[in-house]
Amino acid sequence: MSPRRSYDQYCSAARALDLVGDRWTLLIVRELLAGPRRYTDLHADLPGVSTDVLASRLKDMERDGLTTRRRLPPPASAYVYELTRRGHELLPVLQALGEWGQAELGERRPTDAVRAHWFALPLLRALEGEGIVEVRLEEGEFHLYVGGDEGPAYREGPAPVEPDARLAMDVDTCTAVGRAELSLTEAVRAGRVRVTGDGTLAKALREA
Structure with missing residues (x-):
């Protein structure tokens, strides 16, 4: 394992960038905010990263206390990577970075990859209350x-239990909400978001 590079500056921002400033590191954090992920899953959802770079970043992140690696019990018997408490504390950092970067999105380019769960963090910022x-x-x-203060911020796929609300929308609406061009309640009133469910969050969105 190569020694960690450092800016050698007595500054908290520089120290933070010593840990997460390398290319791909924060995007790996974004993926692991969904909970434990196998190496193959991470590689599939990080289009463009080489296997060597991904393996190197994961080793660095484990060394720096941002992630851990554990073996799943049989019959899976695969290794998964997950964020430590320290790594999960990067959630508001990624949300702030995403909010700042919304102005750079513009129109989707033909070469741009997209995954549904990449919209999770902007939407999480737009929702109030507590629940699934x-x-x-x-x-x-x-x-x-x-x-939620701990644990995953989101997961792929349908909720494992009855959610407090179900939202259905198109990507354009989701992007507009993430950019704060449209609030979630405004999108619901305009019929651009369909809300179902009997939980407190669903009722609050329908009645706002």
Whole structure:
């Protein structure tokens, strides 16, 4: 394992970048905010990263206390990577970075990859309250853990239990909400988001 490079500056921002400033590191964090992931899953959802770079970043992140690696029990017997508490503390950092970067999105380019769960963090920022929200886009489904301080911020696929709300929308609406061009309640009123469910979050969105 190569020694960690450092800016050698007595500054908290520089120290933070010593750990997460390398290319791909924060995007790996984004993926692991969904909970434990296998190496193959991470590689599939990080289009463009080489296997060597991904393996190197994961080793660095484990060394720096941002991730851990554990073996799943049989019959899976595969290794998964997951964030430590310290790694999970990067959630608001990624949300702030995503909010700042919304102005750079523009129109989707033909070469741009997209995954449904990449919309999870902007939507998480737009939701208030506490509970599980299931989201359906054309590209797929994911669910959010709203108001949770620990554990995953979101997971791919439908919610494992009855969610507090189900939201169905198109990518354009989801992008507009993420950019704060349209609030979630405004999108619901305009009929651009369909809300179902009997939980507190669903009722609050329908009645806002």
